[in-house]
Amino acid sequence: LTGYRMIEADSGKGTDLLYWDEALSAGHYTHCLIGDDCHDSGNHRKIARRCTWLNSPSARYEDLRPVLLSGCFYSMRVPDFGDGDPELKAAGNASLPRVEGIGVRSDTVFIRLSEPARIEAWGQDHTLLAETEGESLSCVLGQDAPYLRFTAYFDNGVVIYSNAFARFDSSVGDSPYRESPHKVNVLLTLLFNAGLLALLLAFIRLFRLTLPHKEHKS
Numbered sequence: 001l002t003g004y005r006m007i008e009a010d011s012g013k014g015t016d017l018l019y020w021d022e023a024l025s026a027g028h029y030t031h032c033l034i035g036d037d038c039h040d041s042g043n044h045r046k047i048a049r050r051c052t053w054l055n056s057p058s059a060r061y062e063d064l065r066p067v068l069l070s071g072c073f074y075s076m077r078v079p080d081f082g083d084g085d086p087e088l089k090a091a092g093n094a095s096l097p098r099v100e101g102i103g104v105r106s107d108t109v110f111i112r113l114s115e116p117a118r119i120e121a122w123g124q125d126h127t128l129l130a131e132t133e134g135e136s137l138s139c140v141l142g143q144d145a146p147y148l149r150f151t152a153y154f155d156n157g158v159v160i161y162s163n164a165f166a167r168f169d170s171s172v173g174d175s176p177y178r179e180s181p182h183k184v185n186v187l188l189t190l191l192f193n194a195g196l197l198a199l200l201l202a203f204i205r206l207f208r209l210t211l212p213h214k215e216h217k218s
Helices: 018-025 061-070 086-093 186-210
Strands: 050-054 073-077 099-105 108-123 127-140 147-153 159-162
Touching: 050 061, 099 159, 108 159, 127 147
Parallel strands: none
Antiparallel strands: 050 073, 073 159, 099 108, 108 127, 108 147, 147 159
């Protein structure tokens, strides 16, 4: 897959983000953006469970777009506080932990949190590079390590995902993201569409054959 800048890395099935690491490990740099996929605001198990925190001065498109493209945000999985009690849910969501600081010093990537958590640093091929219990973690991004990202697990069930720090050639661009050409296999595309057309014609013919026939009296 090409042509995407962000991935919904946490769809509710797990917190290990394996598919995101597969993309990063394959050299496709992308950011982790998650949110509620909820079509029923009354379902407390699905509403206010995932969110993304953007470092933006406003909610205007002109401010949000560069923040999203540059990865100046982090994503969060939130437990179902209150188990259906809206007041407890609101109270839990109002006191979420947060990222206090994150960045790079020389070859060392660091993260600092507002509360203690189990912090993990993940890298190439979904490899656990470092882990600790506490409010901060620093990890050296080795010369052969293409990227590093953090996941923090808090005792109350909150999980924070940072975007990935990556090595890249600044002479090629100002970001590790690279535009990938959209390749189109013309032959397979034609065959696919021809197959769809043939299937449609077959259904039409079958529908006509199954229609009841009226008898005409002479």
